[in-house]
Amino acid sequence: xxxxxxxxxxxxxxxxxxxxxxxxxxxxxxxxxxxxxxxxxxxxxxxxxxxxxxxxxxxxxxxxxxxxxxxxxxxxxxxxxxxxxxxxxxxxxxxxxxxxxxxxxxxxxxxxxxxxxxxxxxxxxxxxxxxxxxxxxxxxxxxxxxxxxxxxxxxxxxxxxxxxxxxxxxxxxxxxxxxxxxxxxxxxxxxxxxxxxxxxxxxxxxxxxxxxxxxxxxxxxxxxxxxxxxxxxxxxxxxxxxxxxxxxxxxxxxxxxxxxxxxxxxxxxxxxxxxxxxxxxxxxxxxxxxxxxxxxxxxxxxxxxxxxxxxxxxxxxxxxxxxxxxxxxxxxxxxxxxxxxxxxxxxxxxxxxxxxxxxxxxxxxxxxxxxxxxxxxxxxxxxxxxx
Ligand code: ADP
Ligand code: MG
Numbered sequence: 001x002x003x004x005x006x007x008x009x010x011x012x013x014x015x016x017x018x019x020x021x022x023x024x025x026x027x028x029x030x031x032x033x034x035x036x037x038x039x040x041x042x043x044x045x046x047x048x049x050x051x052x053x054x055x056x057x058x059x060x061x062x063x064x065x066x067x068x069x070x071x072x073x074x075x076x077x078x079x080x081x082x083x084x085x086x087x088x089x090x091x092x093x094x095x096x097x098x099x100x101x102x103x104x105x106x107x108x109x110x111x112x113x114x115x116x117x118x119x120x121x122x123x124x125x126x127x128x129x130x131x132x133x134x135x136x137x138x139x140x141x142x143x144x145x146x147x148x149x150x151x152x153x154x155x156x157x158x159x160x161x162x163x164x165x166x167x168x169x170x171x172x173x174x175x176x177x178x179x180x181x182x183x184x185x186x187x188x189x190x191x192x193x194x195x196x197x198x199x200x201x202x203x204x205x206x207x208x209x210x211x212x213x214x215x216x217x218x219x220x221x222x223x224x225x226x227x228x229x230x231x232x233x234x235x236x237x238x239x240x241x242x243x244x245x246x247x248x249x250x251x252x253x254x255x256x257x258x259x260x261x262x263x264x265x266x267x268x269x270x271x272x273x274x275x276x277x278x279x280x281x282x283x284x285x286x287x288x289x290x291x292x293x294x295x296x297x298x299x300x301x302x303x304x305x306x307x308x309x310x311x312x313x314x315x316x317x318x319x320x321x322x323x324x325x326x327x328x329x330x331x332x333x334x335x336x337x338x339x340x341x342x343x344x345x346x347x348x349x350x351x352x353x354x355x356x357x358x359x360x361x362x363x364x365x366x367x368x369x370x371x372x373x374x375x376x377x378x379x380x381x382x383x384x385x386x387x
Pocket of ligand 2: 127128129
């Protein structure tokens with residue numbers, strides 16, 4: 001906070017009018033089922049992206065990031081059209097664009113925007129949503145736009161889908177905006193309704209270890225499209241509107257109509273939906289042993305039926321389990337990225353060390369480790385006392 005304030009003064013020679021922050025996220029369970037109208041169960045991590053903003057007299061928008069010190073960007077409202085290229089400023093500019101698209105130009109004017117992101121970039125922890133949501137919450141406050149958190153979730157998702165050009169679902173933005181400490185949020189991807197689920201692991205001396213394998217296998221893009229196509233194929237053959245409408249029992253009754261590969265893809269989706277429901281029951285009962293087993297089953301299903309895991313993810317999961325984790329699984333799209341392990345806090349050093357050693361022995365890149373407890377969602381931190 002002090003850092004960003006001073007950096008803002010140094011960069012823009014004026015004080016920020018608003019400072020806001022938004023967290024990254026991890027999805028506890030419910031993988032590769034958002035596009036089948038399923039449920040997901042994400043929580044916010046402790047790391048946040050902070051943004052400081054002041055208004056300018058002219059219509060220039062000047063953006064700087066403490067993580068990209070040599071890579072500032074300047075534009076104005078007339079130029080605010082979806083940008084091509086890779087520049088990081090597309091994320092905050094996309095939020096301005098989506099807000100303006102919804103609300104018209106009446107409220108907006110030139111801005112100085114400074115970002116300080118503590119969510120690790122590109123580790124599957126959604127630094128992109130954290131960045132978008134921090135900006136959205138800050139602008140909502142600064143211009144008194146009166147947008148609700150679900151409104152801001154749709155606006156920031158649109159920014160990422162249309163302006164940045166990444167076809168993400170609405171999970172990342174929803175959890176970054178609506179999270180609460182000690183809770184996960186069950187998000188129904190069919191109607192976007194949410195339910196807060198207690199996930200208070202600190203008193204149990206548990207924590208979530210996040211293992212970024214640093215692997216990025218080239219299958220990512222084609223593999224994702226192929227999995228979605230398989231789900232659509234199953235839906236078409238079975239004459240249902242989405243795999244949400246299929247129970248595990250129905251799948252086994254009707255499964256002879258599907259080829260083997262399509263059956264296994266559908267099996268992952270329907271069993272994963274069941275596991276999310278079982279995880280909610282386990283969390284409400286504070287049964288973390290059961291939760292661990294569900295994480296393991298989720299990983300096995302993603303590895304064996306959905307085949308989106310990879311050797312690095314499997315090694316991280318298997319090593320964590322061998323060292324006493326209650327459960328572990330890959331998270332995100334797969335073919336690389338991160339895994340999570342539910343562990344006893346006291347075991348963290350030995351589990352990290354064992355995974356690091358196993359990776360060295362396998363000649364994999366060194367993994368990065370993060371840990372987190374379920375944390376709060378986005379908020380305005382300056383002016384103080386505002387949510
Ligand atoms: P993830 O969301 O999993 O971290 P993405 O590729 O979706 O990975 O988003 C990462 C991108 O978001 C970065 O490459 C950068 O363009 C942008 N970004 C996120 N945080 C910052 C930041 N603090 N400063 C500048 N750019 C950021
Ligand atoms: Mg992202």
